[in-house]
Amino acid sequence: MIDFRKLDKLIHEKGRLAIMTLLAARTEWRFQDLKAELEMSDGNLITHLRTLYKAGYVSMTKEIEKRPQTKYALTEAGRKAFQDYLSVLEQILDAGKS
Numbered sequence: 001m002i003d004f005r006k007l008d009k010l011i012h013e014k015g016r017l018a019i020m021t022l023l024a025a026r027t028e029w030r031f032q033d034l035k036a037e038l039e040m041s042d043g044n045l046i047t048h049l050r051t052l053y054k055a056g057y058v059s060m061t062k063e064i065e066k067r068p069q070t071k072y073a074l075t076e077a078g079r080k081a082f083q084d085y086l087s088v089l090e091q092i093l094d095a096g097k098s
Contacts (some may be wrong), residue, residue: 002091011085028073036082
C-alpha cells in the first residue's frame with residue numbers, strides 16, 4: 001500500500017516542484033535563469049525559494065561581480081527530500097499502471 005503521507009507537501013506544490021526539478025538537474029542556477037526557465041514573476045519565485053531555503057532544501061549564494069547575482073542549489077537534505085518524493089511518485093505511477 002502506498003503511504004501518501006510521505007509526499008512532501010513543501011515539494012508537492014507545482015511551483016516548488018518545478019524549482020526542485022531544475023535544481024536537481026544542475027549544480028546551481030542563477031535567479032534570473034530560474035525566473036526565465038519557469039516564467040515566474042520575481043515575487044512568486046522568491047517566495048517559493050524562500051520557503052525551500054527555510055526548510056533547508058536550498059542553499060543561496062550571493063556574488064557581486066559586475067552586478068549582484070544570487071545563485072541557488074539543492075542542499076544535501078534537499079536532494080534527499082527530492083529523491084524520497086520521486087520514490088513515492090514512482091510507487092503511485094506503478095500502482096496506476098497495474
